[in-house]
Amino acid sequence: MTGRGTTDGAGSAGRAGRRQGAPRGRTEQANALASFVLEVTDGVTLRELAERYHVGKTMWGEYRSGQKLVPLDLLERLVADRTPDEATRVSRTRTARRLHAAAVDAAAGPPEPAPEPGAPSPAPRTPPPRRRRHRLAVGVTVTAAVAVVALLLLVALLPSGDEDISAGGKLPSGGASQNGSPPVRAAPLTGTGVFAIGPDGDGVLQWDGPGAGDWTRIGDTAKRLWAGPAGLFATGVRGDGLFAYGGSPGRWHQVGEPGADFAISGTRVYRLAPDRGSVHVWDGRGTSWTWVGGPASRLYGGGPGLFATNPKDGRIFKYAGSPGEWEFVGTAGADFALTDRHLYGLTPDRAMVTRWLAPDTRDTDEKWTWAAGPAGALFAGAAGLFSTDPTGTRLRHYAKNAWHDIGPAGAEVRVAGREVFVLTDDLTSVRRWDPRTDTWTRVGGPAGTLAVTVPRAGP
Numbered sequence: 001m002t003g004r005g006t007t008d009g010a011g012s013a014g015r016a017g018r019r020q021g022a023p024r025g026r027t028e029q030a031n032a033l034a035s036f037v038l039e040v041t042d043g044v045t046l047r048e049l050a051e052r053y054h055v056g057k058t059m060w061g062e063y064r065s066g067q068k069l070v071p072l073d074l075l076e077r078l079v080a081d082r083t084p085d086e087a088t089r090v091s092r093t094r095t096a097r098r099l100h101a102a103a104v105d106a107a108a109g110p111p112e113p114a115p116e117p118g119a120p121s122p123a124p125r126t127p128p129p130r131r132r133r134h135r136l137a138v139g140v141t142v143t144a145a146v147a148v149v150a151l152l153l154l155v156a157l158l159p160s161g162d163e164d165i166s167a168g169g170k171l172p173s174g175g176a177s178q179n180g181s182p183p184v185r186a187a188p189l190t191g192t193g194v195f196a197i198g199p200d201g202d203g204v205l206q207w208d209g210p211g212a213g214d215w216t217r218i219g220d221t222a223k224r225l226w227a228g229p230a231g232l233f234a235t236g237v238r239g240d241g242l243f244a245y246g247g248s249p250g251r252w253h254q255v256g257e258p259g260a261d262f263a264i265s266g267t268r269v270y271r272l273a274p275d276r277g278s279v280h281v282w283d284g285r286g287t288s289w290t291w292v293g294g295p296a297s298r299l300y301g302g303g304p305g306l307f308a309t310n311p312k313d314g315r316i317f318k319y320a321g322s323p324g325e326w327e328f329v330g331t332a333g334a335d336f337a338l339t340d341r342h343l344y345g346l347t348p349d350r351a352m353v354t355r356w357l358a359p360d361t362r363d364t365d366e367k368w369t370w371a372a373g374p375a376g377a378l379f380a381g382a383a384g385l386f387s388t389d390p391t392g393t394r395l396r397h398y399a400k401n402a403w404h405d406i407g408p409a410g411a412e413v414r415v416a417g418r419e420v421f422v423l424t425d426d427l428t429s430v431r432r433w434d435p436r437t438d439t440w441t442r443v444g445g446p447a448g449t450l451a452v453t454v455p456r457a458g459p
Contacts, residue, residue: 021065023035023038023064023065023066024065024066024067025065025066025067025103026066026107027103027106027107028106029099029102029103029105029106029107030066030069030103030106030107031066032099032102032103033066033069033070033099033100033102033103034063034064034065034066035066036095036096036099037063037064037070037075037078038064040078040079040082040083040092041064041078041082046060046061052081053074053077053078069100069103069104069107070100071257072096072097072100072288072289075096075100076093076096076097076291079092079093079096080093104286104288186230186231186232186233186244186245186246186255186269187231187244187245187246187247187248187251188231188247189227189231189232189245189453190247191206191207191208191209192206192207192208192209193227193416193417193452193453193454194206194207194414194416194421194443194450194451194452195207195218195225195227195232195450195451195452196215196225196423196430196444196447196448196449196450196451197222197223197224197225197234197447197448197449198446198447198448199427199446199447199448200448201221201222201223201236201448202220202221203217203219203220203221204217204218204219204220204221204222204225204234204237204245205217205218205444205447206218207430207443207444210441210443215444216249217249218245218248218249218250219234219237219245219249219250219252220237220250221236221237222234222235222236222237222243223235223236224236224449225449225450225451226262226263226264226269226451227264227451227452227453228264228265228266228269228301228453229264229266229267229453229454230264230266230267230268230269230282231244231245231269232244232245232451232453233245233255233262233264233269234252235258235259235262237252237254238252238254239254240258241254241255241256241257241258242254242255242256242257242258242259242262242269242271243255254287255269255282255286255287256271256280256282256287256289257271257274257287258274259271259272259273259274260272260273260274260275260276261276261296261298261299262299263299263300263301263306264301264453265301265302265303265305265306266303267284268281268282268301268306269281269282270282270292270299270301270306270319271289272294272296272298272299272308273294275295276294276295276296276297276311277294277295278291278293278294278295279291279292279293279294279296279299279308279319280292290323291323292319292323292324293308293317293319293323293324293326295310295311296308296309296310296311297309297310297311297314300316300336300337300338300343301338302337302338302339302340302343302380302381303338303339303340303341303382304318304338304341304342304343305318305319306318306319307319307329307336307338307343308326309332309336313331313332314331314332314333315328315329315330315331315332316329316330316331316332316333316336316345317329318343329343329356329358329367330345330356330367330368332348333345333346333347333348334346334347334348334349334350335375335377335378336378337378337379337380337385338380338381339380339381339382339384339385340381340382342355342356342385343355343356344356344371344378344380344385345368346375346377346378346387350374350375350376350390351373351374352370352372352373352374353370353371353372353373353375353378353385353387353398354368354369354370354371355368355369355370355371356368357369371385371398371401372385372387372398372401372402372403373402373403374389374390375387375388375389375390375396375403376388376389376390376391376392377392379413379414379415379420380415381414381415381416381417381452381454382415382416382417382418382454383415383416383417383418383419383420383435384397384398384399384415385397385398386398386413386415386420387403388409388413389403389405389409392409393408393409394407394408394409395407395408395409395410395413395420395422397420397435406420406433406438407422407431407433407440408422408424408425409422410422410423410424410425410431411423411424411425411426411427412449412450414450414451414452415452416452416453416454417453417454418434418435418436419432419433419434419435420432420433420435421433421443421450421452423445423447423449423450424445427445427446427447427448428445428446429442429444429445429446430442430443430444430445430447430450431443
């Protein structure tokens with residue numbers, strides 16, 4: 001999905017503006033990074049940089065003076081645009097990464113002291129085993145003859161040209177880091193793993209659990225929530241960036257810049273850039289992110305991994321675990337959803353739900369199989385697969401290869417570990433469905449939006 005880097009005129013010398021003075025960063029490493037930025041942008045005015053990259057002139061001035069650290073994804077875009085020669089671009093990008101890493105480390109403060117003699121040392125880190133990539137062949141086979149035509153709409157894919165999620169040109173990159181920001185991590189979630197934002201964004205709340213009937217206020221304001229094994233994340237806490245919940249009420253840390261979409265898969269958090277031109281993964285501490293691909297129109301995260309749809313034709317890919325490596329999975333669908341084990345797709349005409357067989361299959365053309373009949377929208381999680389009916393008014397549970405009506409769909413549906421939570425159409429009530437008793441219980445409300453996950457044990 002990433003095309004070759006082009007200069008679009010940015011690689012040529014622009015009109016010279018007022019000569020900027022010596023860097024004024026807090027550390028020598030920040031000044032070295034600023035000097036590199038000055039070198040790369042030599043001959044380009046702050047106005048031109050602001051127009052090209054949609055970052056204000058004041059911010060560019062601070063990047064070039066060392067007062068703030070330029071985000072690594074922006075720095076690498078800058079290098080790619082300003083360095084037409086490929087060999088020079090590769091060398092310059094390595095230099096950019098090295099200088100940026102040194103500046104971030106210096107801003108974070110001195111490293112932790114070495115353990116005293118006799119103290120246990122941490123186990124050496126070993127690289128993860130290289131994942132085998134399997135080429136997905138075109139074509140699917142299903143047992144029901146009537147499903148063949150519809151399933152052909154969800155077959156193997158790979159976009160071409162500048163829409164390839166894994167094509168070269170843009171090297172793996174990091175994401176936003178802010179000058180002087182201390183390294184922070186998301187706290188493991190404990191308790192129910194059920195969260196809500198109050199009406200009009202007033203308050204972030206966590207449900208206290210069955211029998212309690214109460215919600216604990218853990219934040220003052222937010223716009224959207226994402227929850228998963230990686231933690232709880234929100235936008236709109238203080239500005240439009242992404243914030244991680246620190247584990248106690250009121251404790252939130254900014255970990256990234258704004259995004260068009262976010263997704264959580266396991267302990268990984270992924271960000272789709274505001275222009276949908278790139279996908280990044282959070283490095284797990286501070287505000288450091290690494291480029292993994294792009295462009296994309298939407299992200300889907302869950303137990304089976306990270307998936308992204310192509311903005312040109314809607315085809316879907318799975319991230320293979322290394323920057324720039326994506327496996328083609330299927331053609332466009334009306335909707336996709338992930339349980340803890342499987343990816344499901346709804347055909348464009350919403351007439352059929354299919355299940356992706358890979359990686360269960362290896363060397364056959366049978367990559368998708370029929371799962372269920374028509375649906376309006378899909379929802380999934382550890383508790384299984386759910387959907388609205390074609391009218392969008394009723395909620396169904398997928399069990400024994402069929403849909404089973406369980407109640408009104410509401411405004412939002414969130415699937416947790418065993419239960420399902422629904423925000424009613426009028427936003428006044430949060431209701432919980434228990435599959436063991438097939439009953440609904442009101443647990444709170446009103447609310448503006450919900451997020452749920454299966455919390456992992458704390459440290």
